[in-house]
Amino acid sequence: MENQWENFLSPYKQAVEELKVKLRGIRSQFELTEVHSPIEFVTGRVKPIASIMDKAKRKGIPLNQINEEMQDIAGMRIMCQFVDDIHHVVQMLRDRNDMEVLEERDYIAHTKDSGYRSFHIVTRYPVQGMEGEEKILVEIQIRTLAMNFWATIEHSLNYKYSGNIPEEIKNRLHRASEAAYQLDEEMSQIRGEIQEAQVIFSRKKDTE
Ligand code: 0O2
Numbered sequence: 001m002e003n004q005w006e007n008f009l010s011p012y013k014q015a016v017e018e019l020k021v022k023l024r025g026i027r028s029q030f031e032l033t034e035v036h037s038p039i040e041f042v043t044g045r046v047k048p049i050a051s052i053m054d055k056a057k058r059k060g061i062p063l064n065q066i067n068e069e070m071q072d073i074a075g076m077r078i079m080c081q082f083v084d085d086i087h088h089v090v091q092m093l094r095d096r097n098d099m100e101v102l103e104e105r106d107y108i109a110h111t112k113d114s115g116y117r118s119f120h121i122v123t124r125y126p127v128q129g130m131e132g133e134e135k136i137l138v139e140i141q142i143r144t145l146a147m148n149f150w151a152t153i154e155h156s157l158n159y160k161y162s163g164n165i166p167e168e169i170k171n172r173l174h175r176a177s178e179a180a181y182q183l184d185e186e187m188s189q190i191r192g193e194i195q196e197a198q199v200i201f202s203r204k205k206d207t208e
């Protein structure tokens with residue numbers, strides 16, 4: 001059983017590792033220029049087996065269909081400084097020829113009831129394995145640092161309260177989500193200033 005899971009998850013692990021290298025590579029390339037990188041940092045994970053089983057049960061997905069029905073077994077996250085960067089990153093992903101974008105979910109234009117904001121993309125990504133090519137689903141979440149801060153906190157509270165966050169804390173989370181939105185707006189307004197400062201700072205670092 002253990003071995004079966006390992007075999008099943010192996011291409012997912014490979015995809016996450018490859019995409020970390022590829023997406024971080026884009027950031028490194030921008031760092032060689034004076035052009036602002038739309039990517040701040042990248043993380044990735046393969047969903048733990050227990051979470052896969054929980055989600056399959058919750059959504060009524062038979063285990064032999066999770067490869068097609070569960071879109072986030074391989075999950076990447078791209079964090080950006082500004083909301084506009086998200087749209088730049090989304091366009092870069094659409095233009096890539098090493099993956100096919102299957103679905104887009106815009107929880108920035110359509111904030112979730114919880115207050116959650118992020119842009120989600122589901123892609124089909126080919127992995128070259130022992131028995132040739134296998135195309136697997138990878139979910140990519142693109143968000144600002146403020147959206148990520150909110151989602152990380154809300155995710156841990158959800159975990160703590162097993163999905164039943166008390167009403168008062170829910171209200172505070174809504175207010176915090178609104179505050180994160182305002183923070184993104186304010187930062188967008190002074191984006192030019194921030195970027196100039198960052199170019200000066202990285203030049204200073206280079207000469208040290
Ligand atoms: P650097 O030099 O710090 O940029 P791995 O794939 O093993 O490198 P792992 O164990 O999967 O990394 O960790 P994870 O959680 O995916 O984090 C990957 C990268 O995101 C790491 O950078 C972290 O430093 C960076 N990271 C995580 N949280 C934050 C954050 O809040 N702000 C910033 N700016 N970065 C964060 P690198 O590329 O490994 O190395």
Ligand code: 0O2
Pocket residue numbers: 047055072075105112114115116120150151152154155
């Ligand atoms: P993990 O690994 O714990 O993050 P569903 O999967 O049923 O929730 P759907 O439509 O299949 O919904 O996918 P969706 O909503 O595009 O993406 C689900 C993932 O988005 C979640 O993964 C979270 O990572 C993130 N997400 C969605 N809504 C919220 C929210 O209200 N708060 C937070 N913090 N994150 C959210 P999982 O399954 O939780 O896995």
